[in-house]
Amino acid sequence: MGLFDKFTKTFDKHGYDLDGYDKYGYDKKGWDKNGYDKNGYNKDGYDKKGYDKNGYDKKGWDKNGYDKKGFKNGYDEEGFDYKGYGVDGYNKKGYDKKGYDKDGYDARGFSLDGINIDTKTTFDSSGYNKKGYDEDGYASDGFNKNGYNIEGYNKNGYNKDGFDLAGYDKKGYNVDGFNKEGFNKNGYDGNGFNENGYNQNGFDLDGYDENGYDSNGYDKLEYDCLGYDKEGYNQEGYNKFNKKKNEESENSSESFDV
Numbered sequence: 001m002g003l004f005d006k007f008t009k010t011f012d013k014h015g016y017d018l019d020g021y022d023k024y025g026y027d028k029k030g031w032d033k034n035g036y037d038k039n040g041y042n043k044d045g046y047d048k049k050g051y052d053k054n055g056y057d058k059k060g061w062d063k064n065g066y067d068k069k070g071f072k073n074g075y076d077e078e079g080f081d082y083k084g085y086g087v088d089g090y091n092k093k094g095y096d097k098k099g100y101d102k103d104g105y106d107a108r109g110f111s112l113d114g115i116n117i118d119t120k121t122t123f124d125s126s127g128y129n130k131k132g133y134d135e136d137g138y139a140s141d142g143f144n145k146n147g148y149n150i151e152g153y154n155k156n157g158y159n160k161d162g163f164d165l166a167g168y169d170k171k172g173y174n175v176d177g178f179n180k181e182g183f184n185k186n187g188y189d190g191n192g193f194n195e196n197g198y199n200q201n202g203f204d205l206d207g208y209d210e211n212g213y214d215s216n217g218y219d220k221l222e223y224d225c226l227g228y229d230k231e232g233y234n235q236e237g238y239n240k241f242n243k244k245k246n247e248e249s250e251n252s253s254e255s256f257d258v
Helices: 003-008 245-257
Strands: none
Touching: none
């Protein structure tokens, strides 16, 4: 649209010409005749040269041929591949994939044979071999290859049998199966009583349950739950038939005399 067209074209009350474009050349959705918005990008997000807002084309390459991760033909601007190695096989620190430099030594100065470049022995100046263990088999953190220190405990504080320095396992039980409070996994102490003082059958040390009755159903005064003793009488001396013990005895005597 030329300058002359802006003044000669007819626009409706919304500001659009017969073709549906405003005086700037954009339709109601914001696209020009070529399908680009005011910022110069099409519906797919690419400019006329084929690059998006971040400068990458549809294949993910920038104008210089680098991808979004900064690599060109598999190498970055410094000449290293995705794993950090150059065409010669060494990384930025000068080590190959196995961890050795061009002279055949690793970062700690050990050769492939395990000889240290400085000490000429299998141990470095700090006293550790190629694998990081001293003559006694312990690493600098104090643990051997099995993960135990000189006292026999691992980093979590447990020995080979699974007990800590205090003698308890991860669940809090000692070798005898009791916790610090003295109870086993079922909640009973060494004598077979729980924290409330009752055994597995529900009786305390004196042989009474939580309601105060023994295994025969009698309390400490030797009365059952209904209030009768072993002979069938309550504390007032009456049986279930409301007969007093003395009356029962007298009736028995009279019957015998007759």
